Amino acid sequence: MVVTDAASFPARPDSWAPPLTPVLEAAPSVPTVLWSIVAMGLVAASAALGAAEPAVVVRALPALAAPAIGAVVLTAPALLALHQFLGLDAAPERLVLALSRAVVAGGRIALGLVPVMLFFAATSTLWPVALAAAVAIPGLAMACVALLGLRDAETEALIMPPRFALLLVAWAGLSLAIAVRIAVSMADLVLAGVPS
Amino acid sequence: MALLQLTVRVLRSPASLLDGDGVPLAKLAPGLLALVVLAGGLFGLVIGSYRGGIQHVFAAIKLPGVLLLPLLVALPAVRALYLAAGMPLGYDRLALAALIGVARASLLAAAMGPALWLMYSVHLDYHVAVMCLCGALVLAGATGLITIGQLLPGGGRLRAVTHLAALGVAGVVFAQGGWLLRPFLVRPRAEVTFVRPIEADVFSSVGAAWRSSRGDYRGWEAQSVPMWAPEAEPAEGSR
Amino acid sequence: MITAVVTFEPLGYALVGSYLVVGAVVATLLARRGHAPAVALGAFACWPLFVPLLGQRGRAPGVGPVxxxxxxxxxxxxxxxxxxxxxxxxxxxxxxxxxxxxxxxxxxxxxxxxxxxxxxxxxxxxxxxxxxxxxxxxxxxxxxxxxxxxxxxxxxxxxxxxxxxxxxxxxxxxxxxxxxxxxxxxxxxxxxxxxxxxxxxxxxxxxxxx
Missing domain, CATH: 1.20.1270 (Substrate Binding Domain Of Dnak; Chain:A; Domain 2)
Structure with missing residues (x-):
C-alpha cells in the first residue's frame, strides 16, 4: 500500500516541511506481475476443466486473463494522460504503482480461487458459471484495490478534489465497459465448438 | 493439551488460544480436528436418527467432512481476499482461526443434538425436520463465523466487504459440499445410500425448491434433462 | 443453450488421487521434521491446513529435569x-x-x-x-x-x-x-x-x- 501521510516523507533536520520528492514503497517486481497474469489464466483453466474438453481448457488459459489485464493496459495511458491534463497532484509513478499492485492482488485472488474452481469443475456441471466467476471475482477485486490505491496516490489534498473523483469514476466505468467487451469476445472464443 | 481442556478453551475463550508469540498451529490443529470430527460426528448421528439404521453411521461420517470442506478448499481464496484488503494475515493464523471457529460451531451443533434428537424421535414431518436441521446449523454456523471474524487481526480496509466476500466463497463451497455428500436426512420412503450420484448442483436444487414452493412441481430434472447427461438420475429430493 | 455433459468423474478421481498423494507427501515431510504423529496424521487428511508447518521444525523430543x-x-x-x-x-x-x-x-x-x-x-x-x-x-x-x-x-x-x-x-x-x-x-x-x-x-x- 502506498504510504500517504506525512510520515512517509524523509525528515529534514532543518525544517518540519516535507521534501518535494515523496518516498515510494517498493513496486511489485515484473515476475510477480507476470505470475499474477498467469494465475488469472490458471483459474479460468481450472474452471474450464469441467467442460472435459482439452481444447476449451487450452483456450481458456490465455483468453480469460484478457478482460482484466486488457482493461488495465488499455485504460492506464488514458488515466495517466487525463490525470496530468487535469493538473492533479499525484506523481504518475504512484498511479502506475497503484495499478500494478491491483494486478498483483487480482492474481493472488485468482490463484486462491483455483482449488474452489477445481472443486466445482469436479463436482458439478456449473463450469460456464464458474468460468464467469473466475473472470469476474479477480477482476472486481482488482478494480476495488486499484480505486483505493489511486485515491491514496492523490496525497496532497485533504479532501479529494472533485476533478479527481470524476476521473476515478470515469476510469472505473471505462475499464468495466472494456473488460465486458473483451470478456464477450473471449467467451465466444473459449466456447467455440462446444455443442449448444 | 487434553481434549476436554481444549474444548473448554474453545468454548470459553477462543481468543486465548492465539495469545502469545507465534501461531501454535502444530500444537492445536490435531486436537481441533479431533473436536470437529467428534462433535460433528455426534451431530451427524443425531441427524441420521431421523431415518435410523445405517444412516446413523453414514451421517456421522459425512458431517465432519461437510464442515471441514470449506477450510480445505476455500482458505487460499479467503486469505487472498484479506490480503487484497490490506489486512496482514498469515496463512497459519487464518487456518488456526478457521479451525477454532469450525470446532466451536461443531461443539455448539453437538450441544443442540439432544433437543434435535428429541424432535426427530416423535416422527416429525420431513420438511419440518429439514427446517430444524437448517436452524441448528445456522445458529452454530453464525457463532463459528463470528468467532473466526474476532480471531482475525485488525487493520485493512473495506473489512465488511471483505468479510462478506470471504463468507460468500466459503458459503458456496459449504453448500456444494453438503449437496455432494447428501443425503443426511432421508425421506421415509427414499433409499438409504452413502452418497447419491453426482447430478446437477445445489443451486439447481434450490431453484427447483423455489419453483415447487410456487406451485410448479416439474422439478429441476424435468427442465434440465436436455442440459445434463442422460445418465443423470432424478433427484430424490432428500437432504 | 450449453450442453454440460457429466464427464467429471475422471477429473474427480484425478483430484482425489492428487489430494491423497500430496497429503502423504506433506505428512511424511512433517514427520521427518520432528512433528508429532498426530500432526502428520492430521496433515494426511487435511494437508491444506498444515502446509504452513512445512517451514517449521517440530518440537525436540524429551522433557526437561523439572x-x-x-x-x-x-x-x-x-x-x-x-x-x-x-x-x-x-x-x-x-x-x-x-x-x-x-x-x-x-x-x-x-x-x-x-x-x-x-x-x-x-x-x-x-x-x-x-x-x-x-x-x-x-x-x-x-x-x-x-x-x-x-x-x-x-x-x-x-x-x-x-x-x-x-x-x-x-x-x-x-x-x-x-x-x-x-x-x-x-x-x-x-x-x-x-x-x-x-x-x-x-x-x-x-x-x-x-
Whole structure:
C-alpha cells in the first residue's frame, strides 16, 4: 500500500516541511506481475476443466486473463494522460504503482480461487458459471484495490478534489465497459465448438 | 493439551488460544480436528436418527467432512481476499482461526443434538425436520463465523466487504459440499445410500425448491434433462 | 443453450488421487521434521491446513529435569482454582501463559542437558591424532564453555524452582482470597511469576558475568 501521510516523507533536520520528492514503497517486481497474469489464466483453466474438453481448457488459459489485464493496459495511458491534463497532484509513478499492485492482488485472488474452481469443475456441471466467476471475482477485486490505491496516490489534498473523483469514476466505468467487451469476445472464443 | 481442556478453551475463550508469540498451529490443529470430527460426528448421528439404521453411521461420517470442506478448499481464496484488503494475515493464523471457529460451531451443533434428537424421535414431518436441521446449523454456523471474524487481526480496509466476500466463497463451497455428500436426512420412503450420484448442483436444487414452493412441481430434472447427461438420475429430493 | 455433459468423474478421481498423494507427501515431510504423529496424521487428511508447518521444525523430543514438578504444581494449582470458593477467579489466559512459559523453560534446560551430554561423549572419544598443544588449547576453551553453560543452567533451574515455589504460595493465596475477599492480589501474583520467568535470560547472563 502506498504510504500517504506525512510520515512517509524523509525528515529534514532543518525544517518540519516535507521534501518535494515523496518516498515510494517498493513496486511489485515484473515476475510477480507476470505470475499474477498467469494465475488469472490458471483459474479460468481450472474452471474450464469441467467442460472435459482439452481444447476449451487450452483456450481458456490465455483468453480469460484478457478482460482484466486488457482493461488495465488499455485504460492506464488514458488515466495517466487525463490525470496530468487535469493538473492533479499525484506523481504518475504512484498511479502506475497503484495499478500494478491491483494486478498483483487480482492474481493472488485468482490463484486462491483455483482449488474452489477445481472443486466445482469436479463436482458439478456449473463450469460456464464458474468460468464467469473466475473472470469476474479477480477482476472486481482488482478494480476495488486499484480505486483505493489511486485515491491514496492523490496525497496532497485533504479532501479529494472533485476533478479527481470524476476521473476515478470515469476510469472505473471505462475499464468495466472494456473488460465486458473483451470478456464477450473471449467467451465466444473459449466456447467455440462446444455443442449448444 | 487434553481434549476436554481444549474444548473448554474453545468454548470459553477462543481468543486465548492465539495469545502469545507465534501461531501454535502444530500444537492445536490435531486436537481441533479431533473436536470437529467428534462433535460433528455426534451431530451427524443425531441427524441420521431421523431415518435410523445405517444412516446413523453414514451421517456421522459425512458431517465432519461437510464442515471441514470449506477450510480445505476455500482458505487460499479467503486469505487472498484479506490480503487484497490490506489486512496482514498469515496463512497459519487464518487456518488456526478457521479451525477454532469450525470446532466451536461443531461443539455448539453437538450441544443442540439432544433437543434435535428429541424432535426427530416423535416422527416429525420431513420438511419440518429439514427446517430444524437448517436452524441448528445456522445458529452454530453464525457463532463459528463470528468467532473466526474476532480471531482475525485488525487493520485493512473495506473489512465488511471483505468479510462478506470471504463468507460468500466459503458459503458456496459449504453448500456444494453438503449437496455432494447428501443425503443426511432421508425421506421415509427414499433409499438409504452413502452418497447419491453426482447430478446437477445445489443451486439447481434450490431453484427447483423455489419453483415447487410456487406451485410448479416439474422439478429441476424435468427442465434440465436436455442440459445434463442422460445418465443423470432424478433427484430424490432428500437432504 | 450449453450442453454440460457429466464427464467429471475422471477429473474427480484425478483430484482425489492428487489430494491423497500430496497429503502423504506433506505428512511424511512433517514427520521427518520432528512433528508429532498426530500432526502428520492430521496433515494426511487435511494437508491444506498444515502446509504452513512445512517451514517449521517440530518440537525436540524429551522433557526437561523439572517437567514432573511443573506438571504436579500446575495440576495442584488448577485443582485449587476449581474449588467452589475460587469460582470468581478468572485466570485462564494468565495461567495458560504461565504453563507455556514453564514448559518452554524446561525444554530449554532439556536442550542444554542434551548438549552437555553430547559434548561429554565427544570429549570421551576425542580423536587421538591431534597435536598435544592444540588439543590442550581446545580443551581449555571447551572446559570453560561447559563451565559457563553449567552455571547458566544452574541459575535457570534455580529460577524455575523459585517460580514453582511461587505457584505453591499462589495456591495459599487463593485460599486466603476465599476468606479475605478480593483484596488478595492473586492475579497480580500470577503475573509476577510470569515476569520472573521472562527474566530468566537476564539472570543467566548475570550469572555468566559474575
Amino acid at each position: 517437567h514432573d514438578r511443573i506438571v504436579e504444581a500446575l495440576a495442584a494449582l488448577r485443582d485449587a482454582m476449581a474449588e467452589p470458593g475460587a469460582e470468581a477467579l478468572d485466570l485462564p489466559g494468565d495461567l495458560e501463559g504461565l504453563v507455556g512459559d514453564l514448559h518452554r523453560a524446561d525444554e530449554r534446560l532439556a536442550m542444554v542437558d542434551r548438549l552437555l551430554a553430547s559434548v561429554g561423549r565427544e570429549r570421551a572419544t576425542a580423536a587421538p591424532g591431534s597435536s598435544a598443544e592444540a588439543a590442550g588449547g581446545h580443551a581449555n576453551g571447551v572446559l570453560q564453555g561447559i563451565d559457563e553453560l553449567g552455571r547458566a543452567r544452574a541459575a535457570t533451574l534455580a529460577q524455575i524452582h523459585a517460580v514453582l515455589d511461587g505457584v505453591v504460595q499462589l495456591r495459599l493465596q487463593i485460599g486466603l482470597r476465599s476468606l479475605a475477599g478480593n483484596s488478595v492480589p492473586v492475579q497480580e501474583r500470577l503475573r509476577d511469576l510470569r515476569s520472573r520467568l521472562a527474566a530468566i535470560d537476564e539472570i543467566a547472563a548475570m550469572e555468566l558475568h559474575a
